[in-house]
Amino acid sequence: MIRPALLLGGLLGLLVPALPALADAPDPNMIYNRHCAICHGVSRLGGTGPALLPDNLSRLKHDEAVSVIRDGRPATQMPAYRELLDEAEVEALAQWIFTPPEHEPTWDDADILASHEVAHPHGSLPDTPVFEVEDLQNLFLVVEIGDHHVSLLDGDTFERISRFPSRYALHGGPKYTPDGRYVFFGSRDGWVTKYDIYNLEVTAEVRAGINMRNIAVSADGRYVMAANYLPHTLVLFDARDLELIATIPVEGLNGDTSRVSAVYAAPPRNSFVAALKDIPEVWEIRWPEDLAEGDEPLVGDFALHRMEAPDYLDDFFFDMEYRYLVGAARGGGGGLVFDMDEERKVADLPLEGMPHLGAGITWELDGRRVMAIPHIDKGQVSVFDMSDWSLVTHIETDGPGFFMRSHENSPYAWVDVFFGPHHDRIHVIDKQTLEIVETLIPEPGKTAAHVEFDRRGETLLLSIWDDDGYLLKLDANTLEELDRMPMRKPSGKYNVWNKTRYEEGTSH
Structure with missing residues (x-):
């Protein structure tokens, strides 16, 4: 039995508060x-x-x-x-x-354990897929937020293999195990769902919190961590059947607690990294490299490393080796670069406003690696030299963007114009000249967003973000439309190969 630890406290049994009603008003x-x-x-x-x-x-x-x-x-x-x-x-x-309850609700270990359900214990389903495709590593999952479903697509034929219901308001993107067989979803209201792609079955579910930001899966596929806004916790699960390992209260050295903005897996480091909303610290939670297969992890196997920050950090970007972390300072205070080996801040980035570091990508330019990030509050993509963190240039766009994507085999980077009047546009940037070479308007008046490449970088999928929307398949080099598939407000698309190999053009 895996031992839960660090209990948050007893169940308070919150009741819904009755609001005062006028004499003839509905109650x-x-x-x-x-x-x-x-x-x-x-x-x-x-x-x-x-x-x-x-x-x-x-x-x-x-x-x-x-x-x-x-x-x-x-x-x-x-x-x-x-x-x-x-x-x-x-x-x-x-x-x-939309009215807050009179008393803040609670969610502790007893609630987590009571919510846990295992439909198919790990290892009980066949290891052979129930469908046939040419390349299991070139599958896509597409989240359709219009009616809360997920589509599984063959990345070679652009055919839908399956479409299944999801929890309400998936958040943070699905996360795959290293072999691409299993995928984990996190919902805004705290549910973590494990899905067996080979057998097209939900295998286990557990509710980690009341308001959850995202989940992360360790690079070895053994652990899942959930980041909560409410309660102020990180929750660690065994990835096999989502059994609880530990609930970790997020507290500063002075006793203040914090919401968790996001949690990330750092593959080369055997760790999770957490962005904290209300404490000026960065947390890294590491586990031992020599934990044998089949051993049940204990709370003492995990070590918490704290890095003090001069400001609150909401959004993270990592270099390819996961030594350096870039965080966006609260309130437009710029970007801060941390050396996670030395556990200290080593540089500042001249960033104003609200850069979306979580959508940042990297590539090679003139023998150096650069990072590029869109901005949520201005029409701009910022490009930095990662050798010394100096500004290379700002690329002006037609409005604030949210998602940016590329692939190591593609000469182009794609960025949307998600916010503002030009949300139906998407820019194609030449990665060597750093100039916009094409602006596409696939469907005038409808939002075009979130590009994802296939594993080879030859084709890409683009969402028309509408209840009566669709998915566009494009040639990544000629930009020619190849096909389209109707979908209910398709949002994120996630290629197995790109996400499990941490491809340089895909945000991590």
Whole structure:
């Protein structure tokens, strides 16, 4: 039995607070308990349906919430309530779910253990895929956020192998085991799901927290770590069946606690690295290299290393060797470079505003390795020399971008214009001249975003980010459209080879 440790405390049993209601106004608390609690939980923490707390609903606008309550959500278990609730009741309920509860909810080890379900124990399913493809390493997973499904695609034929439902609001991107057989998903309301790609089956699930930012899988495929906003914890699981190893309270040396912005795997270091929202530190959690296959890890096997930072850091970028970490300072204070071997800050980057370091990529330019990152608040891609962290140039774009992608075999880097009036555009940048050589507008008025290459860098997939959207397959060199596949608001696409080999053009 793997021993959980560092318990967070007893279960408080939060009840939903009743809001004061006007004499003739609908009572949303009563409406919720009558119609919603059976799926979304008495305390709004979720059940078969997602958690209905303000932080968990950050992607949902008020008008969308009204529509979902009134009309239901296609291809999900969410029914329409237009025959049971009038417009005033729907509106009252929609407002109420965006209201914080009177007491902050809790989620401790007892809750994690109670949520744990194993449908197929590790090793119980066949090792031969139930489908035939030419290259198991060239599969793609596509997250469709329009109706909370995931599509599995053959990267060579562009055919859909399977489409299966996901938890609500997947966040942070799926993470593969090194062999590409298993993939782990993390949802904003805390669920970690293990999926066997070969057998097209969910094998295990566990809920790590109430509001979770992302998950990471160790390079050897043995561990999964979840980063929580609520509660302020990191949670470590055994990747085989998602059994709990440890819950780690995130506390500073002065006793202050912190939300976790993100957690990353650092493959060459046998570690996880955590970005903390409310403590000016960087955490690295390492495990021993000599832990034998089959040994059950103990809490003492893991060591916490703290790096003090002069500011709060929200977003990380790593060099290819994972020695250097670049963090974005809170409030537009620039970028900070840390040497993780020496555990200290070694350089500053002249960055203003909100660079999206998590989308950064690298490539070789004139015999030196450079990094390029888009900005969320300005139309600009910044390029830095990684040998001395000096600025090479700023590439002006048609607006703020969010995703950037390339491939070592491609001469181009792609960056979207996700925010602002030109969100239907995507730029193609020559990696040697550092100039925009093409601007594509695949579907005027509809957002074009998130490129992902196949394993060879020959073709790429691009999302038309719309409820009635689709996936474009393009020739990576000629930019010619090859095919399209209708999808419900396809967002991220993740190629097995690129993600498991940490390809230089794919964010990690």
